[in-house]
Amino acid sequence: MLVCTKCGRKFEEKFLLQCECGGTLLVRRNYDSFLPDPRFFDIRRYLSYLPVDASFLPKIPPIITPVVEIEGIEFKLDYLHPTGSFKDRGTFVTIAKLKEEGISEVVLDSSGNAALSLAFYSMISGIKVHIFLSYDAKPGKISALMNLNAKVHFVEGDRMKVHDSALEFSKATGIPYVTHWLNPYFIEGTKTIAFEIYEEIGVPEEIFIPTGSGTALLGVWKGFKELMEIGEIERLPKLIAVQAEGFESLCPRSPRINKLADGIAIPNPPRLEDMKKALEETGGYCISVGEDDTLAAHHWLKARGLLVEETSATALAGYWKAREEGIATGNSLILLTGVKR
Amino acid sequence: MLVCTKCGRKFEEKFLLQCECGGTLLVRRNYDSFLPDPRFFDIRRYLSYLPVDASFLPKIPPIITPVVEIEGIEFKLDYLHPTGSFKDRGTFVTIAKLKEEGISEVVLDSSGNAALSLAFYSMISGIKVHIFLSYDAKPGKISALMNLNAKVHFVEGDRMKVHDSALEFSKATGIPYVTHWLNPYFIEGTKTIAFEIYEEIGVPEEIFIPTGSGTALLGVWKGFKELMEIGEIERLPKLIAVQAEGFESLCPRSPRINKLADGIAIPNPPRLEDMKKALEETGGYCISVGEDDTLAAHHWLKARGLLVEETSATALAGYWKAREEGIATGNSLILLTGVKR
Structure with missing residues (x-):
């Protein structure tokens, strides 16, 4: 289950970013023992x-x-x-959850390692990614994202304006916003x-x-x-x-x-x-x-x-x-x- | 020991590239059992x-x-x-052998993955590397090598001319030539x-x-x-x-x-x-x-x-x-x- 770290409310394990109370969520499962699968080294x-x-x-x-x-x-x-980057660990699990929920298109506002990781794993999993960026993002990062088939949206303004535009786009289109900050x-x-x-x-x-x-x-x-x-x-x-x-x-x-x-x-x-x-x-x-x-x-x-x-x-x-x-x-x-x- | 694959002659495990008969060498040791060290995942x-x-x-x-x-x-x-690249596996062992023999400077003629790997592992092991390249090597590869502190020598001519120049340099200076083709x-x-x-x-x-x-x-x-x-x-x-x-x-x-x-x-x-x-x-x-x-x-x-x-x-x-x-x-x-x- 998912548990709100603020009010303690429990949720089914769906793709959810926050509790209604504004609190953040963590997955809660109980494990009996720690038995890594010896066939894998990843x-x-x-x-x-x-x-x-x-x-x-x-x-x-x-x-x-x-x-x-x-x-x-x-x-x-x-x-x-x-x-x-270590972000691949988080993206790897996130993508599996998105697929499980039948989500095939997502939005993110980032030009960093998280965006690159999301674009890569989405590309190989058949998920379409919209990345919102400011015009002054580094050209190398923009071309790397495009090379991984991400749809790049440029926004005029600072980091907050980029963030707002991504959220607006998500609301208007119904395409989920998948920030790793909350996920x-x-x-x-x-x-x-x-x-x-x-x-x-x-x-x-x-x-x-x-x-x-x-x-x-x-x-x-x-x-x-x-x-x-x-x-x-x-x-x-x-x-x-x-x-x-x-x-x-x-x-x-x-x-x-x-x-x-x-x-x-x-x-x-x-x-x-x-x-x-x-x-x-x-x-x-x-x-x-x-x-x-x-x-x-x-x-x-x-x-x-x-x-x-x-x-x-x-x-x-x-x-x-x-x-x-x-x-x-x-x-x-x-x-x-x-x-x- | 080292064994010549052509004449069967045996050598001590020194850093040696070929047998006197022109044959290639392989390391020969006998192992009793296969017991990987479980503390490591590399x-x-x-x-x-x-x-x-x-x-x-x-x-x-x-x-x-x-x-x-x-x-x-x-x-x-x-x-x-x-x-x-997989070359890191070979370079990793090679560098240890070079260090063991007290070798602190080496020569190679390559602009590929082997050169990059050698330059990287040499840099972190205090070994100086001379790389011989033709003038038409890709600029990206040249700058990558230089960034890893390799001393790049440019040669006018084709692949064979580059090879000959590297060998001549090795002979003139006594600095070992470390081609992975033979090592x-x-x-x-x-x-x-x-x-x-x-x-x-x-x-x-x-x-x-x-x-x-x-x-x-x-x-x-x-x-x-x-x-x-x-x-x-x-x-x-x-x-x-x-x-x-x-x-x-x-x-x-x-x-x-x-x-x-x-x-x-x-x-x-x-x-x-x-x-x-x-x-x-x-x-x-x-x-x-x-x-x-x-x-x-x-x-x-x-x-x-x-x-x-x-x-x-x-x-x-x-x-x-x-x-x-x-x-x-x-x-x-x-x-x-x-x-x-």
Whole structure:
């Protein structure tokens, strides 16, 4: 079932983005044991823990990404996916749910990794995608989306105007708006990050996660929580939300602006209360990083072959800052979420 | 040890490309059992079967690539690697061997996936790479190599002139020439393709493999042979070498030229005798495909989200041709080796 995180109301597992009370939704199922399917070395390994009918899943799965140790720090390379970001996990499950519901056309307002992932998985699943973009979106991203058969709609105006236009279009046409910011099935996909970490290295002390809309943070949180509910693990890792200066939602808002981390430049995420809960329940915290630190982390990663986008580099910058402040425990895992394009 | 495939002479496991008799070399070790390391879901799963000291391995491993079934055909997505091709497997092992031998500078003549892979893994392992290229190499590939700190040397003339220049440079400077066409450690990396297939789907009836220099074909052959020698499996899969028209080495040479499959446009591979043996021992055969069939296969794959380079598409084109001729068995696996850039 789906459960509202605010009023507790329960819903059938349909494709639903919010409760009538305005609260956000999460899937709630009970599992007896944690038994990954040994025939698979990709997300299909965890099919029993995904709330979708396997027959609707797209044919190209997100992979199990390696955890590597470099100069004493552990990294999970969650950018080595079919479209180059962890978003593929969430999209993979979402698409299956859309197919199950007979939805064949969707709307999204994004020019980032989520849009690319949605366009890719929709293309291979026979779903038509409308992407709303501002005229100043990067040409490379626009052509990548078009190359994946997305129908691109250009909007004059800022990010909010693009968002409003997408919603208007959705209302006028009845074509569902599928933002991953709210979609509970997206988090069912990203929770497999936790399952993998557990199989690879057990439960780390703490995990540093680039955090804007919270889809990575909440996935890791929910995955480890399910493992604890099953009785497979006895404690949760401390989750550290790394945010970008000027766009903080969990940390105090900085007067400076970190323009490098566009993937987490989301000042008002709709799942803010869920994100706060993830930090509280795990004993974690928020840490905010500026441009200089992001750039330094990005250079450090690049020189070691971790060719990720700047947004991912914030997680390392956050770890460095935590270590400097003496609050990093030392047994830390850093989640790298998107490839450098 | 290393064994010459022609005269049988044995050598210590040093970095050596050929026997004094001109024969090619393969690593020969005996394994008692097949016990993949369950903590890893990437190439480190098979560390016990790689002839290198683990401490010298690069930090970013090739992954375990998914096998997926699409419209009744099975594909192994062996392009979802850190640099986008199966070559990462061979380079990963090669780099460890070079480090073990204290080699810190190497030469290669290639502008393809092998060069990109070598430049990437060298960069993260502190090895300096010289790449010899003709002036008409694609600008995108040149800048990608330079971005990975490779020292690019331009040569006026055709492919053979580039090759000769690289060899001359190697002789003059003493910097080793590391062509994967001959390097036995490269095949130790690509043999893990077989280990994965076995863990994922057992032993398929037949596997279609794009074949130029034979590094994929010979890896799959050696991997399955080792599993048979261990007693883990009872038969080898039939290996089908798919070649490009005009560049055949195993099939009769066609008067037509398939210019689309530059990754296998290698008319005189130095491991030709080994490649013949792989087909003979497995009951396989060679099949050659033209441009039209390659293009049709490439379109088919692209529409299904298998965003691979044309060289990979030859494997599907070869499968189609074999099916048309009534020689495909029906339980076929197609190896997709490189991403579309």
